[in-house]
Amino acid sequence: MHELSVAEAILDRAREAADDYGASGVEALTVELGTATHVNPDQLRFCIETVAETRDLADAAVSIETVEPEAACDCGWEGEPPSFDGTAGAVPSARCPECGSQTEFTRGKECRLASIEVPDEAAGTAPET
Ligand SMILES: [Zn+2]
Secondary structure, eight states, X not given: OHXXXXXXXXXXXXXHXXXXXXXXXXXXXXEEEETTSOOOHHHHHHHHHHHHHTTTOTTOEEEEEEEOOEEEOTTSOEESOTTOOOOTTOOOOOBOTTTOOBOEEEESOOEEEEEEEOOGXXXXXXXXX
């Protein structure tokens, strides 16, 4: 199951980031998920929450921010891929509507940890201390 391995990678990253902060845990984490990734946001959230329980991160609130796809073509066209209908399993068109050649996605392929929040006591750089 693809979402499960994605969830594991994201939680590994969250744990690393928490360690970098010297934090004991993660209160919240935000994931950027491009809608051209074929990863279902609801399934991904479920997998993250499930895996989190096995990794001492069960208290983390999971937010998923979806990123709409954009593509760019060598001919200069750029914009939202025209035949992308946003339904699960749909294949976003990578064809340029202007010239018909293959385009590159410039957005919408994200699937990564965007940010985490850690408990206050771990914020080691508080200015008033
Ligand atoms: Zn083109």
